[in-house]
Amino acid sequence: MAGDPYVRDGTAEGEATGTTPGGPLAGLLVADFSRILAGPYATMLLADLGAEVVKVESPAGDDTRSWKPPVRGDVSTYYLGVNRNKRSIALDLRQEEDAKAARELARRADVVIENFRPGGLARFGLDHDSVREANAGVVYCSITGFGSGAGRDVPGYDLMVQAVSGLMSLTGDPDGTPYRAGISVFDVMAGNHAAIGILAALRHRDATGEGQRVEVNLLSSALTGLVNHSSAYVAGGTVPMRMGNAHPSVFPYEPLPTADDDLIVTAANDRQFRSLCEVLGISGTADDERFATNAARTANRAELRPILVERLAKRSALEWFDLLVAAGVPCGPIQTIDGGFAMAERFDLDPVVEVGQGERAVPTTRHPIRFSATPASYRLPPPELDEHGADLRAWLAEPEQREETT
Numbered sequence: 001m002a003g004d005p006y007v008r009d010g011t012a013e014g015e016a017t018g019t020t021p022g023g024p025l026a027g028l029l030v031a032d033f034s035r036i037l038a039g040p041y042a043t044m045l046l047a048d049l050g051a052e053v054v055k056v057e058s059p060a061g062d063d064t065r066s067w068k069p070p071v072r073g074d075v076s077t078y079y080l081g082v083n084r085n086k087r088s089i090a091l092d093l094r095q096e097e098d099a100k101a102a103r104e105l106a107r108r109a110d111v112v113i114e115n116f117r118p119g120g121l122a123r124f125g126l127d128h129d130s131v132r133e134a135n136a137g138v139v140y141c142s143i144t145g146f147g148s149g150a151g152r153d154v155p156g157y158d159l160m161v162q163a164v165s166g167l168m169s170l171t172g173d174p175d176g177t178p179y180r181a182g183i184s185v186f187d188v189m190a191g192n193h194a195a196i197g198i199l200a201a202l203r204h205r206d207a208t209g210e211g212q213r214v215e216v217n218l219l220s221s222a223l224t225g226l227v228n229h230s231s232a233y234v235a236g237g238t239v240p241m242r243m244g245n246a247h248p249s250v251f252p253y254e255p256l257p258t259a260d261d262d263l264i265v266t267a268a269n270d271r272q273f274r275s276l277c278e279v280l281g282i283s284g285t286a287d288d289e290r291f292a293t294n295a296a297r298t299a300n301r302a303e304l305r306p307i308l309v310e311r312l313a314k315r316s317a318l319e320w321f322d323l324l325v326a327a328g329v330p331c332g333p334i335q336t337i338d339g340g341f342a343m344a345e346r347f348d349l350d351p352v353v354e355v356g357q358g359e360r361a362v363p364t365t366r367h368p369i370r371f372s373a374t375p376a377s378y379r380l381p382p383p384e385l386d387e388h389g390a391d392l393r394a395w396l397a398e399p400e401q402r403e404e405t406t
Helices: 038-048 096-108 128-134 158-165 185-208 218-225 227-234 270-280 283-287 294-299 301-312 317-326 337-346 389-397
Strands: 029-033 052-057 086-090 111-114 139-144 212-217 253-257 262-266 331-333 352-355 362-365
Touching: 029 038, 029 096, 038 052, 038 086, 038 111, 038 139, 038 185, 052 096, 086 389, 096 128, 096 389, 111 185, 128 139, 139 185, 158 185, 158 218, 185 212, 185 218, 212 218, 218 227, 253 301, 262 301, 262 317, 270 283, 270 294, 270 301, 270 317, 294 301, 317 331
Parallel strands: 029 052, 029 111, 052 086, 111 139, 139 212
Antiparallel strands: 253 262, 262 331, 352 362
């Protein structure tokens, strides 16, 4: 199988406009029947790495097209953030002609990804078993909220999963109201897990010729993503609770006040703590038996915290940032998102890439992985609804061109 044959345009890092993009996933065709965040995020990661992604939307479009504000022009920035490098076709699966085109796309695809309720695509012949019957080598990825078993009929939204997984019980002040995270953290995590699962299944297919089904659900992604807190319960029988910005196992590992703003200080081992004390001018504190080890510092945080706060009050957060980082102590000022991008620029991470040309140019956040030989490419701006529908319908109506093997 091969990627979309009729257009190959755009740029990869280090390439000139108009050259043929490469990438480790070049030639793979992904039929993307997902919507909102987890699935589209996964397929954007694959698209950045060279895969040809066809975004199948209902005539109403992906839900996030209407999630406004904020906007760029009149386009939702939420939608723009997870849909570059894709082509859009609008199909009403209730209409047989459109359902037939969707089935043909799935038949030709290397990867099919969907986040309908389990069984929701069966009536259109787009469920795993139906697609596999026509396309034995397909990697078919399903993303659900709570799996395909007893939780199959429970709709899955990130906020629900933040609640039921226990994350909200860990977020907020100890005596305050539980809070959600500021982003849809488990949608993003599930999208990453979907991409990993798809790549692993493709590796298996390369070795065996066999496709397979990959299942990801938000709750399982949440439970593994709670890492040390999950382990505290599973391995230690402890149910962690929220501690504000404090860490249950490490101190200092939280915001501490300075002369102006709070500064995150994360001296997570004895060497870092000793360096912190040296920069603060309290070297002897690192030898105090109450604070000499992480376990002791954590147990005696009430005594240690005021000692650190008194010294940090001598300078501003940014002054301490430069001094402490130079000494190898992890720390950082608490910033708004514009500050985060500014810091990435300061560190030569080039966090913003522009996709598209002229009026269609859209600033987007750079792909997070750097490759020495097969860099991410930024070929297409997030598509308008059904922008490529006519070309895709014509292509799907033609006999498939398969490469001859010798």
